[in-house]
Amino acid sequence: MDEFGRLIEKEVPRLRRYAHALVSDPERADDLVQDCLERAWRKSHLWVRRTNLRGWLMTILHNLHANASRRYSAGPAMVPLDDSQYAGATAPAQADRLQLGALRDAVQRLPLEQQQVLLLVGMEQMRYAEAAELLQIPVGTVMSRLFRARERLRVLMSEATQPTLRRVK
Template sequence: MVGDRDRADDLVQDTLERAWGKLHLWRQGSDIRAWMFTIMHNLFINHIRQNPNPHAFVTLDEEALDIPVRATQDEGLEMRDLMSAISRLPGEFKEVVLLVGLEQMRYEEVAQVLGIPIGTVMSRLSRGREKLRVLMAGNAAPTLRRVK
């Protein structure tokens, strides 16, 4: 979601710190993974609200200079295009696509984490995937399908 390894590490650390401090609020028997993702999502949203331009600062450290090289150029270009397309998705689609596609969460878990109905999760996932297809194909705008 954050698009940067260092910021992702910071988000995970902040999530663990918040969860540890609020452990008394976790309901025994409930899904701790969903609870942790909810905390992470809320921290991410709070950070976006506080810092509307997250790409203002770039860190330079040794890890940033050790960029892994893909075996083939095509795979690297496809991954770059996919990351670019994901970054251009609207936030509500990006969250659902990443939670389902990358985190392998079930629709029920995503609905619980984001606080939305399951039908909304499925709708956003479908629309997000369609927008990704369009972006990856290089079309500027999706075409409307005629339904009979």
């Protein structure tokens, strides 16, 4: 594996978290990462050194998913998915599982720029300034995207879980 291979290998954990936030079936989420890595590898001549590799890979992954989301989705979007397939992890409680499903559905409906900020801050626990540097945008832009993303996610998720809650009542 050459230098480029080593560089992208370092980004794999982050790409996987991103993919698993978009795709509910863990196998297919990892397929998406594999496809992303392969495409990045084939297109490596298009990656200009010094530019942001992480952002570039995230964009490839987002585009692959957006263009072929049917390939990576296990079935109809609203089918509750089994997160117990994650080996080694504590199986999330039923409520968490529902929430994870709703979360993924909602994340997919956000524009790429909002997804990126949301996942960098919410999932990678990156500080706003770090995310700004990584995405090469001002901190103010990170914040405004983050605020919009969270609010949109909240609305989408409450829409998704409301009927269930009503039934529980």
